[in-house]
Amino acid sequence: MTDFQVPVWGYWVMGAGLAAFLTLVGMYVKKNRGFKRPLFASPYVLWLALFTVIPCLLVAYFSFTDPAGNFTLDNFKNFWDSNYNARKAIDPKELESYLAMGLSLEDLGLARNAINIDTLVFSLWMAFLCTAICLLLGYPAAHIMADREFKLGPTLVILFIVPMWMNFLLRTIAMMSLLEDNGLINNVLEMMGVGRQKLLNNLAAVQLGMVYNFLPFMVFPIYNVLNKMDYKLSEAAMDLGCDKWHTFYKVTLPLSVPGVVSGITMVFMPAVTTFYISRLLGGGKVQLFGDLIEAKFLSTSLNEWNVGSALSLIMMILILASLGLLRKADPEGEGGGIV
Amino acid sequence: MEDKRLITLEDISKAYDGVTVLNHINLYIRQKEFVTLLGPSGCGKTTTLRIIGGFERADSGRVIFDGQDISEIPPYRRRVNTVFQKYALFPHLNVKDNIAFGLKIKKMSAAEIQKKVDYMLDLVNLSGFGKRSVESLSGGQQQRIAIARALVNEPEVLLLDEPLGALDLKLRKEMQLELKSMQQRLGITFLYVTHDQEEALTMSDTIVVMQGGNILQIGTPKSIYDEPSNAFVANFIGESNIFSGTMVRDEMVHFCGADFPCVDSGFGEDKPVDVVIRPEDVLLVGEDVGQVTGVIKSVLFKGVHYEMMIDAGHSIWKVHSTTMQPEGSRVGLSVVPFNIHIMHPMQEENKQPQEEDAQ
Numbered sequence: 001m002t003d004f005q006v007p008v009w010g011y012w013v014m015g016a017g018l019a020a021f022l023t024l025v026g027m028y029v030k031k032n033r034g035f036k037r038p039l040f041a042s043p044y045v046l047w048l049a050l051f052t053v054i055p056c057l058l059v060a061y062f063s064f065t066d067p068a069g070n071f072t073l074d075n076f077k078n079f080w081d082s083n084y085n086a087r088k089a090i091d092p093k094e095l096e097s098y099l100a101m102g103l104s105l106e107d108l109g110l111a112r113n114a115i116n117i118d119t120l121v122f123s124l125w126m127a128f129l130c131t132a133i134c135l136l137l138g139y140p141a142a143h144i145m146a147d148r149e150f151k152l153g154p155t156l157v158i159l160f161i162v163p164m165w166m167n168f169l170l171r172t173i174a175m176m177s178l179l180e181d182n183g184l185i186n187n188v189l190e191m192m193g194v195g196r197q198k199l200l201n202n203l204a205a206v207q208l209g210m211v212y213n214f215l216p217f218m219v220f221p222i223y224n225v226l227n228k229m230d231y232k233l234s235e236a237a238m239d240l241g242c243d244k245w246h247t248f249y250k251v252t253l254p255l256s257v258p259g260v261v262s263g264i265t266m267v268f269m270p271a272v273t274t275f276y277i278s279r280l281l282g283g284g285k286v287q288l289f290g291d292l293i294e295a296k297f298l299s300t301s302l303n304e305w306n307v308g309s310a311l312s313l314i315m316m317i318l319i320l321a322s323l324g325l326l327r328k329a330d331p332e333g334e335g336g337g338i339v
Numbered sequence: 340m341e342d343k344r345l346i347t348l349e350d351i352s353k354a355y356d357g358v359t360v361l362n363h364i365n366l367y368i369r370q371k372e373f374v375t376l377l378g379p380s381g382c383g384k385t386t387t388l389r390i391i392g393g394f395e396r397a398d399s400g401r402v403i404f405d406g407q408d409i410s411e412i413p414p415y416r417r418r419v420n421t422v423f424q425k426y427a428l429f430p431h432l433n434v435k436d437n438i439a440f441g442l443k444i445k446k447m448s449a450a451e452i453q454k455k456v457d458y459m460l461d462l463v464n465l466s467g468f469g470k471r472s473v474e475s476l477s478g479g480q481q482q483r484i485a486i487a488r489a490l491v492n493e494p495e496v497l498l499l500d501e502p503l504g505a506l507d508l509k510l511r512k513e514m515q516l517e518l519k520s521m522q523q524r525l526g527i528t529f530l531y532v533t534h535d536q537e538e539a540l541t542m543s544d545t546i547v548v549m550q551g552g553n554i555l556q557i558g559t560p561k562s563i564y565d566e567p568s569n570a571f572v573a574n575f576i577g578e579s580n581i582f583s584g585t586m587v588r589d590e591m592v593h594f595c596g597a598d599f600p601c602v603d604s605g606f607g608e609d610k611p612v613d614v615v616i617r618p619e620d621v622l623l624v625g626e627d628v629g630q631v632t633g634v635i636k637s638v639l640f641k642g643v644h645y646e647m648m649i650d651a652g653h654s655i656w657k658v659h660s661t662t663m664q665p666e667g668s669r670v671g672l673s674v675v676p677f678n679i680h681i682m683h684p685m686q687e688e689n690k691q692p693q694e695e696d697a698q
Contacts, residue, residue, distance in 0.1 A: 232427035235394050238414040239421045240441035240492065250440075254431045 006125040014128050024261055025325050059316070062309035067302050075303075075310035082113040085303055116292065116311065123289035127271035130210040131218075134267045135260070137211070138218035142259075143252075145219075146226035157223065160216050168213050172280050175209055176200065179281070201283025209277040214270055218263040225259030226252070265322050273315060289315065343370045345528055346391060346496060351400035353386055353552075360386050361397070362552040368496070368530060368545075373522050375531045375539040378549035379575070384532045385424075387549075388498050391530065392421050405495070419496040420489035424504060426481045428473040434460075434484055435469035441492040459487040462521070479510045486518075496528040503538065515541050536576045540564065548572050570685045573615040580616045580656055583684065585609055592681055595654045597631050599674065603681040613682045618646070618659040620678035629671015635664050 066072045077084045087095075087110045098108055105111040145153040145160075163171060178184050179199040186196045199205060229252070237247040275290030293315070296308030346368040353361040361383045368374050376384035389395040391402060393414030402410045409417060420441070428437050435456055442452045460466045463483035473481060482502060489497055499518075503511045519542045522529045533539055539546050540560040548556045548563060548571075556568040567573035570581045584594025589604035594614050606612055626632050633651030645663045649656040649672065656672060664670055 230425075230427060232423050232425065233429060235392075235414070236421070236423055236427040236429070236488075237440070238394075239392060239419075240488070241415045241444040243413070243415055246444060250444075251429060251431075255429075 130271040134218040142222035205281040209281040217266040221262035222259040345370045347403040375543040377539040382549040383552040420494035421498040426485040601679040615680040618657045621658040624671040
C-alpha cells in the first residue's frame with residue numbers, strides 16, 4: 001500500500017511535461033522522416049529470439065490466460081480493480097447471502113480496489129519528478145563537462161562513469177547507510193549542532209536514490225551531443241552578435257535537443273519501472289509499480305503470475321511507446337552510447 | 340582603397356602551452372583594403388584572425404580598431420564578422436534564418452530583415468533558396484550562405500578563414516573572382532587567411548607572408564613575387580631556384596661557379612647572399628654563349644610550358660620554357676641582370692622584417 005498521493009497539480013504538470021516532450025519530438029520527427037535502420041541485419045536474430053522475443057511472448061501468453069491456460073481478459077480487468085479476481089472467485093450465492101446480511105462489499109474486502117492503477121500513476125509521477133530533477137541537474141553538468149575551456153571535463157566524465165560499474169543495489173544500500181538515523185550524514189548534522197533528522201524511509205529518500213542512480217543516463221546523452229557539437233557554431237553566434245546567454249539559447253540548446261530527448265527517455269524508462277530502491281529507501285512505505293509486479297511474481301496465490309504478467313505487459317507497452325518516440329527524435333542515436 | 344588605417348595590431352604575442360604562435364606581430368590594415376595572411380599551417384595566420392575577431396586573446400600587445408583599443412571587447416561587440424573555415428552554418432536553421440541570425444539578434448523588424456536577406460541571397464546568386472535546409476546545399480552554396488550571413492550585418496571588416504579550402508579547384512577559382520568583385524563593389528575591408536599562394540596573388544591588395552609566428556614580408560602581390568625578402572618567401576610564393584652565393588661587389592654576384600651581373604647593390608663586398616631566379620626567367624641559349632652550361636635531366640609537359648630540370652655541375656636549375664630541348668642535350672643558361680634577385684641569407688629569418696610600404 002502506498003501512503004502517498006499524487007497532488008492534483010501534479011497531473012497538470014505531468015501533462016504539460018508530456019506535451020513539451022511531444023513537441024520536442026515533433027520538431028525533430030519531421031526533419032528525420034524516412035530513416036530506416038536495418039533492425040535484423042545481424043546474426044544475433046537467434047539470440048534475440050531466444051532471450052527477448054520468446055520471453056516477451058511468454059509474458060503476453062500469461063497475461064491473456066488464467067492459471068488453467070484458458071484465454072481471459074480478467075488479468076487486465078484486475079489492473080483496473082485488483083479485487084476483480086477475488087470477487088469473481090467467490091460463489092455468487094454466498095456473496096448474495098453476505099450482502100443480505102447487511103455486509104457491504106467494503107466489509108468483505110471485495111470492493112473495487114484501484115491500487116494497481118493508483119500505483120502506476122504514482123510511479124509515473126515519481127519517474128516524472130526524477131526525470132525533471134535529473135534534467136535540471138544533468139544539463140548544466142553536461143554543459144560544464146563539454147566546455148572546451150574546462151580542463152577537468154574528461155576527469156569529471158570518468159568520475160560519473162566509475163560508480164556505474166558498481167551494482168546499483170550496492171550503491172542504494174550504501175545510500176541507505178548514509179541516510180539512516182545513525183548514518184554519516186546524521187552524525188555530521190549532530191556535530192554541526194543541527195540535530196539528527198529523519199532522512200530515511202520517506203518519499204524524498206526514494207527520490208534521492210532514483211535521481212542518484214539515473215542521473216548519469218541524463219548526463220551522458222547530453223554530454224555526447226554537446227561534446228560533438230562544432231564549437232565554431234558558438235563562435236559564429238558570438239560573431240553575429242550573441243552574448244553568452246543568447247548563444248546558448250539560440251544555438252547550443254536547440255542543437256542539444258536530441259541529447260535531451262535521449263536523456264529524458266533513458267531516465268524515465270528505468271525510473272518508471274524502478275523497484276527495490278523504493279523498498280530500501282522508502283522503508284516499505286513507498287510502493288512503486290515495479291514493486292507491485294515483483295510482489296505478484298513472489299506471491300504464492302494461484303493466478304498472481306498472470307496478473308503480474310498483465311501488469312508487465314502494460315509497462316512494456318509504455319516503454320515501447322517511449323522508445324518509438326526516442327527513435328523518431330534521435331534516429332542516428334547521437335545521444336546514445338557512452339555507457 | 341583609402342589611407343585610413345582601420346585595424347592596427349601592435350606587438351601582438353600569443354603562446355599555447357609555452358609554444359609561441361605569434362611573436363610580436365605588428366601590422367596595419369587600411370580601410371577597403373584586401374589583405375591576405377599567407378603562410379603554411381601553423382604559421383599563426385588563423386590565430387591572428389581569431390585575435391582580431393575576438394575569439395582569442397593575445398598574451399601581449401593591443402588590437403586597435405578605428406582608433407580604439409578593442410583588445411578587451413568581446414566578439415559580439417566588435418564591428419567585424421567572420422566567414423568560418425567550414426562555414427559553421429547553423430544546421431537547425433534554414434538558409435533564410437541563417438542569414439537573418441545576426442539581424443534578429445539586433446531586433447530588426449521582420450520586413451527589414453526580409454528585405455536584407457533577399458538582397459543578400461541575390462548578391463550571392465542564391466535567390467529562392469531561403470526555405471532550403473542548409474544541409475541540402477552543396478559546398479559552394481554553403482560557402483555563399485556563410486558569406487551572406489556575415490555580410491548582411493554590414494561589417495566594417497570581413498574576416499575570412501580559408502573560406503575556399505573545402506571547394507574543388509574550378510569552384511575555388513570562380514569564388515576567388517566573385518569574392519574580389521564583391522569586395523570592390525561593397526567597399527568592405529577584407530582580411531583573408533589562406534595557405535594557397537595563388538589565391539593570395541589573385542585577390543589581394545596586400546599580402547602578409549607569415550612563418551613560425553613571424554611576419555616575413557608585407558607587400559603587394561607583385562612586390563612579394565618579384566622581390567621576396569628571403570628564401571622562404573621566394574619558395575613559398577611561386578616556384579624558384581634559390582642558390583647561395585657571394586656578393587662580389589655592387590651589381591655583381593657569384594654563384595654556381597660563375598659571376599653574374601645584377602641590379603642589386605648595398606650588400607657589401609664578398610658577403611654571403613641568397614639568389615632567387617624564377618624558372619621562367621632562365622633563358623636557354625647556345626652552349627657557347629651561356630653564363631653556365633648544363634645537361635637536361637628531365638622534361639615535363641605542364642600545359643603552357645615545359646618544365647626542365649638542368650644539371651649544371653654543382654647545382655640543379657628548374658627552367659620553364661615554351662620550347663622543348665631533348666633530354667640529355669647540353670644547353671647554355673643565361674639570366675638577364677634584372678631577373679636576378681639578391682636576398683640576405685636565411686639565418687636572419689627570425690629577425691622581424693621592417694614593415695615596408697605596401698604601395
